Amino acid sequence: MPSSAPELVGLPTARAVDHYGFTVSRLDEAVAFFTDVLGGELCYREGPVEDSRGDWMTRKLGVHPRARAHVALVRLGPRTNLELFEYTAPDQVVSAPGPNDVGGHHLALAVADLDVAEERLRRGAAVRLGPTVPDAPRRWYLTPWGILLSLSEPGRPDGRIFSPTLPQYANPVQRSLGLIGTEYVSYTVADLDAATAFFTDVLGAELVQGPQDTEERPPGAEPSRRALLRTGPTANCELVQSTTTALRSRPPRNSDVGGHHLAFYVDDVDAAAAYLGRHQGVELMGEPETIARGPIAGDRWLYFRTPVGIQMEIINMPDGSLPYESLTSARRATPGTLRWHDRP
Template identity: 35%
Template sequence: MARKLGSRGSCILRVAAMNALGTNLELFEYAGADRRSWTATAGEAGTFFLLLRTPRPERIVSRLFTENAVVRPVEEPVFGYEIALPSGIQLAIQRSTSGDEDAGRLIGAVCLNRYDYQGAVSELQGTFGLHQAGEVTAFGASGVLLTGAHGAQLAVLHGHSPSPRPANSDVGGHHVAFHADDVDASIDALRLAGGYAARGDAETITEGPIAGDRWVYLDSPFGLQLELINMPDGMLPYEAEAETRRRPIAAGVLA
């Protein structure tokens, strides 16, 4: 199970699912797993951060000063702030321009080394059907903003100072999830595409608040861990009483 979860040894996994400004985000706690010291800063290859573009970033930042966040103003190439939250999450808040369709949406950003970056952009466009919607620079790393017909956008950047990628159970560990109408058929399709390897068999959760969720982690040819997941909207037990629900997932995302 440790290999399937991408953790360093046996652990108890807790997950907090969030709807963060219209983006489905999950925070993981791997209790009991070994953790390696992870000192890389956002922007280095192997790291992950969140990006928010808004017309008035200073209004958001003013609230963070009271939460013991470390805030660094940035003037170029885009005005904004680079922030280290006490939780360990790194956040870039940038001033949006007039007509910026991404304004107000939280975007996940992954940083890869120079060898994996080109392969990731090529695979995510060719195999997963995403297309380039713009360019991104934050934390000293530059890259592209990718989007598809459904779901959240993803920023893929050429990181600097290459460092080992953290395991999921390390602080800073991360992966990118894709909804699949049929998880098993999607695994077969990615195997045929070449370079993708599932971490065990797909599994359906049978008990608890997300019973019915079918998932599997995969290793990709460009070094980023992925997840295929099917969580049918309106059919999960937690939805009966939850005040907030995930952003709905449209069928046909990855068939």
């Protein structure tokens, strides 16, 4: 149902979170896991993305000028797009940050039955972390290629938080897993209060829990504070305070294993960029650019750095007329007619 908010507060013309970007060590394995084990659909692959002579990679993506990337877009469930990168770069860091470190992150999924889902993940070579507690409300897993996942069964609905619902037309793999959808994405930040303020004041996210101490954390993670925010109509974001035991105080670059970014779908990339450029600590990475060829030709996009250490992106996709759509029946998840303050 539409929100009662009288006007859009935050990022101009925003509709929804478009995708979560993750840099992985082995792209083929990551794609296979998200499709064969979790039931995602591969929409397209592209690459290499590179600039053999200039500085485009540095200006636009914040990586070494001679870095090169291969990219895949996987749709996971009804609402989530995952943009997966595999980079080679002269200065690449090949180990991902841990949950206590600035830049730590994980993807939280809701499933119908934890035991059924765990069995499928184990067959996919995911490793359960920590002591096995049968009645634990959340379970933690590490994929064979290094991303941290958590699974939980749906709790009591809270209208302020986006709660995924069982897809009506789930594919056989999703039905076997019992995947309901993405519950939230989690990022560990250096300053939880500053990050929460940026999400609410600049992006227009809604704070629904915290900041507060939490006992719900990955095995081996130190006690910390967290905040849960609703980021648009169909996504939630958890922000976690890094701890005094953190080994890394700087977030990974997009080219590092464990690099990540958060992308927002907007109707007007240029208007959103102009708004962001007026905020202290935001660094626009060049000017908005429209992709001229390849599987998503027509996409207008721009990366930006934030004062809280999370790299982000604004994009506008001409879904329904993208070149990849002629090659597959898979389709990116889109916000459709939803807007940022709608609460479906």
